Amino acid sequence: MHVPYRGGGPALTDMVAGQVQVYFSNLAPSIAHIRGGRLRALAVTTATRSQALPDLPVLQDFVPGYEASAWLGVGAPKDTPAAVITRVDREIEAALADPGIKSRLADLGGTPLPGSAADFGKLIAEETDKWAKVIRFAGLRPD
DSSP states (O other), X not given: OOOOOSSHHHHHHHHXXXXXXXXXXXXXXXXXXXXXXSSOOOOBOSSSOOSSSTTSOBGGGTSTTOOOOOOOOOOOOTTOOHHHHHHHHHHHHXXXXXXXXXXXXXXXXXXOOOOOHHHHHHXXXXXXXXXXXXXXXXXXXXX
């Protein structure tokens, strides 16, 4: 039975409390519960195993072709000057190269995806196309 929630926080709380049996969570908010033994992770939904939890299989091992991942990025208004975009790109790249930040991201199960603003735009376009196909195939409609 699908149980709708108003966000990941309440859903994760109910999962840890035993109120729901299965929950697809992002790794960052759930990894401490997994490591602490409060949650039993079954698999990751990414195409490859997580470096943070390398013993977990990928869901593709059981459901061929299944792949879903979450990503975060930084955006700016489309009329932002190129010099500003270049500076932000450079600062983000420097942050992602910082050993402390890299270590913290890895601890949370994150994998940095360094790249330019153009690279990020390409990722957004690819993900939009991918999920649009899934939505059309499933015949999903907004409520």
